[in-house]
Amino acid sequence: MKTIDSSLCATCIYRKSCALTESKRFIWSCSEFDSDESHRHEEPEIKKPNAIKKPKLELILK
């Protein structure tokens, strides 16, 4: 059988900036996959709700 060398990432609108994985090859399923260009947004729009106050953050990296 020939090696499968294609990937969902090839047509994913997030492929250039995807934070999930560096390797964009051989991806067969992905919960974040989207190929609809109308869903694209280059920079996430920041709309912080006034009601939510930023808490003091606790670093949990060890």
Next chain:
Amino acid sequence: MQTKEAKLKRGMFQNVMKQFNAVADLIELNESIRKILEATNNEIVIHFPVKMDNGEVKVFTGYRVQHNNALGPYKGGLRYHETTDTDSVKALAMWMTWKTSLVGLPFGGAKGGIKLNPSNYSKEELERITRRFVFALGDNIGPEHDIPAPDVNTNSQMMAWISDTYMSTRTPSERSNYQHVVTGKPVGSGGLEGRDRATGYGVYLTIKYWTKNNNVSLKGKKFIVQGFGNVGYWTSHFLEKDGAILVGVQDAFGSIAYGKGIQVEKLQEYIQYNKGSIVNYPNAQSIQSDDFYALSCDICIPAALGNQITEENAYKIKAFLVAEGANGPTSVEGEQILLEKGIAVIPDILCNAGGVIASYFEWLQNKHGELWELEDVLVKLEKKLHKSFDKVVEVSRKRNVDMRTAAYIIAIERIEQSYLQRGIFP
């Protein structure tokens, strides 16, 4: 030593075959049955014409690979993607055979799709493409033969078109006998209440069963989830309801963490008005993607894509349990490291089986002309998954193997038993 690229190239088919062969050797699988299961029963390729909005005719290529139907009708998704071909769906079809067998469903395994990028076509064109493909498939699918479902780039609307097209090719008097030709339909068109949360609920349940078996309380346990789509969100929703605390999330846009807890519903609400992204969520801190799996937590849930926990990051994981919400998130090498560290892994074919169990319920609901309520669906799902989980734990202990190996043993032995009981025709 294999290069990273060579390992990746091994791809899903090789992984599935490797797992199958390892278990087949372990259980000394009947040689004739081994030959049958190594091959796919049918590989259908169909070229079909469709008229576009501008009047031009385009010819599309559709695929359906039917791996095995020893236990019942073929079952598996249909994907619309440019990379779809016979080879790419073979492994997925085989994987469906193991999954349906493991959770005790009367189904076999299949997968298919059409080679196209749906974003290049209008809704009307997609409807004509879908309907024409179903017509071209003819009796290669059917409610008692092969039952498709949504997959990559296909949704409940498309399943409704498939159902309607298939039913329309039957006589009017028997039309309603064929609604269960496809699952994943909209609730108003024979779909199942709760289908949206079934996979995530299943992931949560397997975590709950595991913690209960190991005398661990979920209350106060910290978890991280990769992917905040349907599976990631619902898993987090149910875990939080049971007292667990979400401390890290990663999606396509970035990674966030907050040790004191990220409120699942507030994050979901934020995502709605932030165009689907978790980035800049005010009640958490942004972290580097590479640091995500190093977060301090008790339960790690990769629920997005494959090959995420590998030999390169498995040693960083601090959780005592990895629950595979996604398909194939842990590489063979990655799992070896996890197991050596004493980290338990709930394997994907068990962990995310809630979705296919719900598909079975939808099929049953249509077949019997019933409409099931959400509460009933969740109760039945819990019962079915609990039984499968207990069986995996039992085999794991009895044979002294990890849960993934135990799951494959159960799945393959169930099919072997079926062949041994009825023999091979003629």
